[in-house]
Amino acid sequence: MIQEKKSPATLLKIDRATLTPLHRQIYERFRAAIEQGVLRAGDRVASARSLASELGVARGTVETAYNQLAGEGYFSAQGQAGTVVSPSLPSRLSARRGPRQAEVPAFEQTLAEIAPPLPLQLGIPALDAFPRKLWARLVSRRARATTTADMFYGDPSGHPALRAAIAAYLRVSRGVLCHPSQVFVTGGYRASLALSSHTLLGKDDRVWIEDPGYPPTRQVLRSAGQRVVPVPVDEEGMVVAQGMRKAAKAKMAVVTPSHQAPLGVSMSLARRLQLLDWASQAKAWIVEDDYDGEYRYAGPPLPALKSLDGHDRVLYAGSFSKVLYPGLALGYVVAPDSLRDVFAQAAQTWSNGSPQITQAVVADFMREGHFSRHLKKMRLLYARRRNMLAEALLKALGDEVRIDLQSGGMHLIARFDRWQECDEELARRAQLAGLNCQPLSVRGTANFRDQGLLMGFTNIGSAVQAQQLATTLKAALDRRL
Ligand SMILES: Cc1ncc(COP(=O)(O)O)c(C=O)c1O
Structure with missing residues (x-):
């Protein structure tokens, strides 16, 4: 298989200060890259002309190095297809394999072996039931229609079509009233939480988290410098009175009210109101992690906590991992109206945004009715x-x-x-x-x-x-x- 690897200039930093001739440096770097497994049998290498221009050396210098590599069997000229790393290389090189070279194939092999999902694995939607054909059609339609503008930087707050589709969906299905400009598209839940904590909290601020809870919540907050306060969960969800006893002046609470992770209980209405009350009095924020609120098997899904949020203290975090598939790496956070500009500024500072085409396809999937059909089926x-x-x-x-x-x-x-x-x-x-x-x-x-x-x-x-x-x-x- 012929494939281009890293830019040759990345592999080959030419050092003009040493006595080693330039062609020798090029030769040695290629050889090392091959022996360490960075370049593999069959990989195509840049033409002598383009590498020479990239490195700012004479074409003859690169040709000298290539000839030597070909003479020693590292490279093989393939006519029109250019020059490739010799396809028969592995056996010849096996005697010289250093530790790094052994690591590279092992790494790729490991990834292939642990192809998810393993039986009983948590938190992965039914990958066999995802409408792949339909998805492929939507992806190729978007890819064909790509304009120059689509290839430019996107809005780091999210693709406008996706933000609008999410706001419409939340209004109808989760009872969350928000404007598209309050929706910030992220790489997933952890990115949403990190964005929220960086934007709203200071070092050493205390944050209530559920005990037991979702481990990444604790990890993200701790790494951002906050002090987490574990608050017990009973059959009605987080025990708010305990939170108030432990840290009444906490600045944030992170909860999973629809379906507590991992116990699965739904937060009772009384607790929801108590939590909202505390937040409005303490001027604290609530992050509602609604990671799988759509999946409910007895009766319709419960409205989100955010739908009761009269004082605008709740940040609603959603993810496409469970409702579409995790490889998309897309989530979002709905910021209170009062924080819309602060979040837009933070998104601008922190992120390049998520891939435009993926966001556009998800927006199409939602707007054309496939999303609600898919959820119903699931x-x-x-x-x-x-x-x-x-x-x-x-x-x-x-x-x-x-x-x-x-x-x-x-x-x-x-x-x-x-x-x-x-x-x-x-x-x-x-x-x-x-x-x-x-x-x-x-x-x-x-x-x-x-x-x-x-x-x-x-x-x-x-x-x-x-x-x-x-x-x-x-x-x-x-x-x-
Ligand atoms: C409690 C909880 N929150 C959020 C998520 C979603 O995380 P992500 O968007 O990173 O996939 C998960 C996924 O397993 C989860 O279990």
Whole structure:
């Protein structure tokens, strides 16, 4: 396969101060790049003419280096196709492989081997059910229509069509009233949280987070210099009174009210009002992480907390990872009206924006009605897959398992009260058998004592597969695998 790699100028910094002739430097850098695996068999190298102009040396200098590399078998001239790294190189070079060269193929191999999703992996939508043909059509339509203006820098706050499509969707489906200029498109939830915390918080400001919670929330805030205050969660969501007791003057609270991550409970109306009340009195901000609020299997999705936000204290964070697919790397945050300009300024400072064409395709997908159809289909599919997994676990494990099926989300929690071992050990056993179950306990602080295994059900293709997974799990937990 012929492919262009890094710009040759990046590989070859010419040093005019040394006594080593320029052609020798070029020769040595190419050789090192090949031996270290940066250039691989079959990679095309720049023509002597273009490399000479890029490096500011005479064409003959580059030709001398290329001739030597060809003479020693590193390069091979391919007529019209130009010069490539010799396709028969690996065996010849094997004796000289240094550690770095061994690392490069191993790295690529690892990525190929861990192609997601692993069975029971959390938080990944049904990749087999994504409408790929339709998506490909929308992508190619946008690609064909690309104008010169589309190739320029986009608005770092987001593509206008996507911001408008998100605002329209939120109004209808999540009860969130906002203007498109309040919607800021980001690379995903963490980017939304980082943008919000950098914009609104100072070093050492305290922030309530849920205990247990989503680990990246804590990591992002800590790395931005904030002090996180874990607040317990019960069957009504974050216990606001505890937050007030621990840090009444905190500057922010980050919550997952639709479907608490990881326990799956929905925040009660009383708690929502209490939280909003606290925020308006303390002049604190609330980040509502609505990562999978669309997925609810008993009744319609609950309106977002933001829909009750009379004092404009809530920043609503959404992500396309769960409703489309994570490789898109697109999320967004809706800023309160009063913060619209501050956020626009921050986006300008912090970001080049997200890829224009991807944003435009997502906007088309939403505006043309595909998004709501897709969500509707996924709700039905996930409800089925969730039941398949729950039934299979009960069949394989009987009363050894207690299953917590919350009314929404993309995972269930299985508890194994009769096992002596902690959930970390059970998860380790399951993982050794290739099942990506995650322990519940590690998502909380030392005060959080609940145990169980978190299991994603969205990618379970059939009842038979569910049975196989449950049987494998039982054997793994019993240490028969
Ligand atoms: C609680 C929670 N929030 C947000 C997200 C979305 O994150 P991202 O946009 O980075 O995919 C996830 C994804 O797993 C999550 O579990």
